Amino acid sequence: MITLASDFGTPYPAAMKGVLCRRTDARLVDIGHDFPRQDVRTAAFWLRETLPYFPMATHLVVIDPGVGTDRNALVVRAGEHTLVGPDNGVLCPVARRLADDAAFESFVIDESRLESVDPAGGDSPSSNATALSSHGSNSVNASNTFHGRDIFAPAAGTVHETRLDDLESLAWLSPLENDPVDLALPEPTLEDTRATGEVLVVDDFGNVITNVPGTFLAEYDRIVTNGESVPVGETFAAVPVGARLATVGSHGYVELDVNQDRGDEEFGLEVGDRVVLESASA
Amino acid sequence: MITLASDFGTPYPAAMKGVLCRRTDARLVDIGHDFPRQDVRTAAFWLRETLPYFPMATHLVVIDPGVGTDRNALVVRAGEHTLVGPDNGVLCPVARRLADDAAFESFVIDESRLESVDPAGGDSPSSNATALSSHGSNSVNASNTFHGRDIFAPAAGTVHETRLDDLESLAWLSPLENDPVDLALPEPTLEDTRATGEVLVVDDFGNVITNVPGTFLAEYDRIVTNGESVPVGETFAAVPVGARLATVGSHGYVELDVNQDRGDEEFGLEVGDRVVLESASA
Amino acid sequence: MITLASDFGTPYPAAMKGVLCRRTDARLVDIGHDFPRQDVRTAAFWLRETLPYFPMATHLVVIDPGVGTDRNALVVRAGEHTLVGPDNGVLCPVARRLADDAAFESFVIDESRLESVDPAGGDSPSSNATALSSHGSNSVNASNTFHGRDIFAPAAGTVHETRLDDLESLAWLSPLENDPVDLALPEPTLEDTRATGEVLVVDDFGNVITNVPGTFLAEYDRIVTNGESVPVGETFAAVPVGARLATVGSHGYVELDVNQDRGDEEFGLEVGDRVVLESASA
Numbered sequence: 001m002i003t004l005a006s007d008f009g010t011p012y013p014a015a016m017k018g019v020l021c022r023r024t025d026a027r028l029v030d031i032g033h034d035f036p037r038q039d040v041r042t043a044a045f046w047l048r049e050t051l052p053y054f055p056m057a058t059h060l061v062v063i064d065p066g067v068g069t070d071r072n073a074l075v076v077r078a079g080e081h082t083l084v085g086p087d088n089g090v091l092c093p094v095a096r097r098l099a100d101d102a103a104f105e106s107f108v109i110d111e112s113r114l115e116s117v118d119p120a121g122g123d124s125p126s127s128n129a130t131a132l133s134s135h136g137s138n139s140v141n142a143s144n145t146f147h148g149r150d151i152f153a154p155a156a157g158t159v160h161e162t163r164l165d166d167l168e169s170l171a172w173l174s175p176l177e178n179d180p181v182d183l184a185l186p187e188p189t190l191e192d193t194r195a196t197g198e199v200l201v202v203d204d205f206g207n208v209i210t211n212v213p214g215t216f217l218a219e220y221d222r223i224v225t226n227g228e229s230v231p232v233g234e235t236f237a238a239v240p241v242g243a244r245l246a247t248v249g250s251h252g253y254v255e256l257d258v259n260q261d262r263g264d265e266e267f268g269l270e271v272g273d274r275v276v277l278e279s280a281s282a
Numbered sequence: 283m284i285t286l287a288s289d290f291g292t293p294y295p296a297a298m299k300g301v302l303c304r305r306t307d308a309r310l311v312d313i314g315h316d317f318p319r320q321d322v323r324t325a326a327f328w329l330r331e332t333l334p335y336f337p338m339a340t341h342l343v344v345i346d347p348g349v350g351t352d353r354n355a356l357v358v359r360a361g362e363h364t365l366v367g368p369d370n371g372v373l374c375p376v377a378r379r380l381a382d383d384a385a386f387e388s389f390v391i392d393e394s395r396l397e398s399v400d401p402a403g404g405d406s407p408s409s410n411a412t413a414l415s416s417h418g419s420n421s422v423n424a425s426n427t428f429h430g431r432d433i434f435a436p437a438a439g440t441v442h443e444t445r446l447d448d449l450e451s452l453a454w455l456s457p458l459e460n461d462p463v464d465l466a467l468p469e470p471t472l473e474d475t476r477a478t479g480e481v482l483v484v485d486d487f488g489n490v491i492t493n494v495p496g497t498f499l500a501e502y503d504r505i506v507t508n509g510e511s512v513p514v515g516e517t518f519a520a521v522p523v524g525a526r527l528a529t530v531g532s533h534g535y536v537e538l539d540v541n542q543d544r545g546d547e548e549f550g551l552e553v554g555d556r557v558v559l560e561s562a563s564a
Numbered sequence: 565m566i567t568l569a570s571d572f573g574t575p576y577p578a579a580m581k582g583v584l585c586r587r588t589d590a591r592l593v594d595i596g597h598d599f600p601r602q603d604v605r606t607a608a609f610w611l612r613e614t615l616p617y618f619p620m621a622t623h624l625v626v627i628d629p630g631v632g633t634d635r636n637a638l639v640v641r642a643g644e645h646t647l648v649g650p651d652n653g654v655l656c657p658v659a660r661r662l663a664d665d666a667a668f669e670s671f672v673i674d675e676s677r678l679e680s681v682d683p684a685g686g687d688s689p690s691s692n693a694t695a696l697s698s699h700g701s702n703s704v705n706a707s708n709t710f711h712g713r714d715i716f717a718p719a720a721g722t723v724h725e726t727r728l729d730d731l732e733s734l735a736w737l738s739p740l741e742n743d744p745v746d747l748a749l750p751e752p753t754l755e756d757t758r759a760t761g762e763v764l765v766v767d768d769f770g771n772v773i774t775n776v777p778g779t780f781l782a783e784y785d786r787i788v789t790n791g792e793s794v795p796v797g798e799t800f801a802a803v804p805v806g807a808r809l810a811t812v813g814s815h816g817y818v819e820l821d822v823n824q825d826r827g828d829e830e831f832g833l834e835v836g837d838r839v840v841l842e843s844a845s846a
Contacts, residue, residue: 001303003296009768010596011610014567017593018617021565028593029299029310032292037769038824046293052401053300053431065824068799079402097403119616120643121661144799146814149617204291205319235350235426250428260320260347283585285578311581311592314574328575334683335582335713361684379685486573487601517632517708532710542602542629 001057002160005031005047006148007038008062015146016060016153019117023157026058038065040090042271044183045201047094049251051081056164059094060156061085062148073111073151074180075159075173078104082164084156086147087176089183106176109155111142113172117150188212193279199271200253206262207255208269212277214248222280225256225267229280236260246277283339284442287313287329288430289320290344297428298342298435301399305439308340320347322372324553326465327483329376331533333363338446341376342438343367344430355393355433356462357441357455360386364446366438368429369458371465388458391437393424395454399432470494475561481553482535488544489537490551494559496530504562507538507549511562518542528559565621566724569595569611570712571602572626579710580624580717583681587721590622602629604654606835608747609765611658613815615645622724623658625649626712637675637715638744639723639737642668646728648720650711651740653747670740673719675706677736681714752776757843763835764817770826771819772833776841778812786844789820789831793844800824810841 002020006013013033020028031050035043043063051059064086072087078098083091087106095104142150159167167173188197188211197212217223217232223246224230231238233245236259244266249255254277257263264270284302288295295315302310313332317325325345333341346368354369360380365373369388377386424432441449449455470479470493479494499505499514505528506512513520515527518541526548531537536559539545546552566584570577577597584592595614599607607627615623628650636651642662647655651670659668706714723731731737752761752775761776781787781796787810788794795802797809800823808830813819818841821827828834 005293010598011569011614012767014593014595014614015617018614018619021591021593021621022617022619025591027303027307029296029303031296034292050293050296050300052403053297053304053399055300055304057303066801069801081402100403117617120645121616121664143812143814145811145819149814203294237348237351247427248425250425250431255427287575309585309589311578311585313578316574332575332578332582334685335579335586335681337582337586339585363684382685485576519630519633529709530707532707532713537709 001027001029001054002156003029003031003051003054003057003059004033005035005043005060006033006062007035007043008033008148012146012148015149016062018119019149019153020060020157023154024160026157026160029054029057031059035063038063040065040088041183041185042201044090044093045185047090048097051094052097054081056080058082058084058156058160060148060152061090062152063090064088064147067147068144071181072176073109073147073155074176075107075109075155075167076104076180077107077164077167080164082159082167084152084159086152087181089181092180092182093185106180107167107173108176109151110172110174111151114142114151114154115158116142117154186211190216195254195277197254197275197277199269199273199275201271202264202269205257206264207249207257208263208267208275209249209251210254210256210275210277212254212275214252214254216277217246217248217254220279220281224278224280226269226274226276230256283309283311283336284438285311285313285333285336285339285341286315287317287325287342288315288344289317289325290315290430294428294430297431298344300401301431301435302342302439305436306442308439308442311336311339313341317345320345322347322370323465323467324483326372326375327467329372330379333376334379336363338362340364340366340438340442342430342434343372344434345372346370346429349429350426353463354458355391355429355437356458357389357391357437357449358386358462359389359446359449362446364441364449366434366441368434369463371463374462374464375467388462389449389455390458391433392454392456393433396424396433396436397440398424399436468493472498477536477559479536479557479559481551481555481557483553484546484551487539488546489531489539490545490549490557491531491533492536492538492557492559494536494557496534496536498559499528499530499536502561502563506560506562508551508556508558512538565591565593565619566720567593567595567615567618567621567623568597569599569607569624570597570626571599571607572597572712576710576712579713580626582683583713583717584624584721587718588724590721590724593618593621595623599627602627604629604652605747605749606765608654608657609749611654612661615658616661618645620644620728622646622648622720624712624716624720625654626716627654628652628711631711632708635745636740637673637711637719638740639671639673639719639731640668640744641671641728641731644728646723646731648716648723650716651745653745656744656746657749670744671731671737672740673715674736674738675715678706678715678718679722680706681718750775754780759818759841761818761839761841763833763837763839765835766828766833769821770828771813771821772827772831772839773813773815774818774820774839774841776818776839778816778818780841781810781812781818784843784845788842788844790833790838790840794820 078095360377642659
């Protein structure tokens with residue numbers, strides 16, 4: 001199985017799927033292709049929260065604001081999973097989770113040794129995609145702007161057809177000598193009756209997902225969030241439709257939500273905003 | 283085959299797919315994950331109009347404004363199909379269709395006996411998702427806000443691996459004793475040269491789909507809709523680009539459309555609005 | 565393998581998938597269903613740029629503003645690929661590419677001889693979808709507004725189960741006697757230090773893709789585009805975040821882009837606009 005995640009919208013992911021289907025019969029599963037554009041941290045969060053539910057798989061991840069620069073292209077072996085994507089931090093939080101906090105191993109893709117993508121209709125304009133790359137280190141046929149299609153997808157297709165403990169046999173892979181670029185999601189400050197954190201992400205429902213562990217809410221019926229008192233509920237439906245609540249979301253963090261409406265608008269919070277949660281009885 | 287329908291957007295459906303893929307190699311087909319949020323009636327309409335085109339399948343449906351409340355979680359056996367989703371009416375119109383108007387059978391999922399979902403990286407924050415549910419009846423690992431991942435997907439995966447006439451063997455399923463929550467789409471009033479109905483849904487093209495059967499148009503070249511005369515056309519192209527028409531849509535109902543533009547805006551109609559269609563010759 | 569491309573949004577593609585799954589176990593891969601509505605040229609461009617990356621496949625294409633008119637429904641054999649869709653030009657640019665500029669062959673679908681689609685629940689309102697088509701040439705059960713479901717999907721499913729050199733054996737296919745409706749993407753005028761072209765498409769990132777071959781940029785460090793000087797860069801990151809550049813996009817054409825922002829807004833360009841590129845040293 002190969003999962004695909006990107007910020008590409010339509011129809012760039014289809015070209016990646018074509019490249020994959022030429023290399024493998026693996027099942028393809030979309031994680032999503034409308035992740036916020038070039039937002040490495042948000043994608044890192046969502047990948048960490050979704051990929052661990054999958055069985056053994058190869059995960060193709062292309063959130064890549066540095067495409068075409070000298071940032072490395074990586075293959076990461078984590079537990080029984082393999083991740084393929086840019087060395088910009090997007091892979092690290094999920095790799096740690098998949099490896100169950102054991103070490104994960106990173107390999108660098110040597111783009112010049114990767115078998116090139118070869119679409120039908122070879123003398124077409126797209127063979128000009130390398131017109132400027134005479135000085136580059138890219139494989140002869142790799143564009144400078146779409147490594148998802150030209151580097152990461154062919155790598156993922158081949159990796160998927162290779163045994164997990166045999167990645168070392170691939171001539172175009174070599175161990176990453178330094179550490180990969182890391183990205184740590186921010187940690188909250190937890191005091192006795194007070195937690196200071198921030199908004200990690202807002203989901204498509206408008207639920208405000210903080211980085212404060214859900215256990216903080218266990219003892220309270222109400223809390224004060226940024227100075228305002230809200231009920232703690234086990235479910236959205238614990239409060240009337242349109243009313244606010246704090247709850248423990250499906251990721252295990254404190255969420256600030258509205259039953260059947262958008263919490264981000266009602267609370268006036270967005271990604272990165274500071275959130276102070278306090279006991280309402282204080 | 284397992285189909286998936288939800289109002290989840292991105293990337294929550296991916297977590298459901300991971301859970302499914304751990305339990306079955308079945309082909310996964312998305313019906314859609316951008317159904318209007320928590321709009322049970324609209325989803326019920328679209329499911330009734332699309333699922334009957336599928337061969338024998340398990341259909342996972344999560345439009346669930348009452349997640350975490352004591353509403354039942356159901357498995358429904360209808361014809362050669364199985365539906366898995368909340369007991370809020372969303373499953374009934376399509377179940378009747380799939381059963382070809384014969385009876386369908388409903389089973390309740392006992393969440394506490396369902397095998398729990400177990401993502402990689404077990405001591406992660408998401409194991410806190412149940413921090414508040416000490417009083418709940420949920421299985422130890424089910425969140426209160428994402429039953430799609432924690433209840434419905436594991437149920438659907440297991441149901442798919444079970445023979446249709448053997449659902450009774452699943453220990454976590456028991457026959458629903460009362461009737462399921464039903465949801466009837468509104469019926470029109472049909473008189474001789476006049477039909478009074480309402481807008482059932484507006485599709486992504488802006489086509490206004492009413493609940494008046496298409497046969498009403500069979501005798502007319504023009505009709506009056508809410509006081510205004512429009513031509514009846516067999517195809518969008520029966521009228522100039524940008525012009526209005528009444529036609530029989532692909533669901534068999536009268537639609538108020540505009541050739542290559544949005545009928546809802548041109549006619550000023552939205553879901554639930556009353557529509558009176560009359561013979562233009564009157 | 566069957567790929568699917570349409571401008572249908574949600575959930576009409578699901579009905580096509582159901583119809584396909586009744587006829588074949590082929591892998592289904594979405595190219596995209598949010599192509600600009602009824603925009604044949606834009607879809608033709610994207611199909612030409614994505615389908616050639618796929619291995620041998622059947623490609624179902626439904627961008628069909630003339631649905632229900634007497635425009636032909638086609639099956640096209642191009643190289644080792646088969647295309648199924650309306651005769652409005654959308655298939656031609658990709659057919660030429662897939663055939664590697666050799667000839668491709670077009671067949672007309674005789675809708676009245678195609679096996680009809682037969683959803684579960686046969687006496688449902690959707691059996692009224694043909695209420696107006698007594699005079700039409702459609703198969704008894706084909707709607708006038710959704711040939712994707714009623715004509716193209718059943719044709720694609722059956723074509724996929726037929727050997728490529730055996731399409732002639734299908735009783736509902738006959739060779740197209742005239743030429744198919746063609747659609748040529750506009751060609752630029754290339755002079756020594758000047759190229760005059762137009763904007764072919766704007767992608768989801770806002771990158772402005774022109775029809776000027778990327779080789780035009782090979783000799784320049786800067787160019788003048790519509791009177792304004794911009795740097796030529798190999799990668800987005802060749803300029804600061806938010807700055808403009810001209811580059812060779814992944815399709816081999818000159819693109820006018822902004823690093824991590826929308827080029828269309830910054831350059832004030834949209835599809836069809838004229839673009840004059842000149843040497844900046846002139």
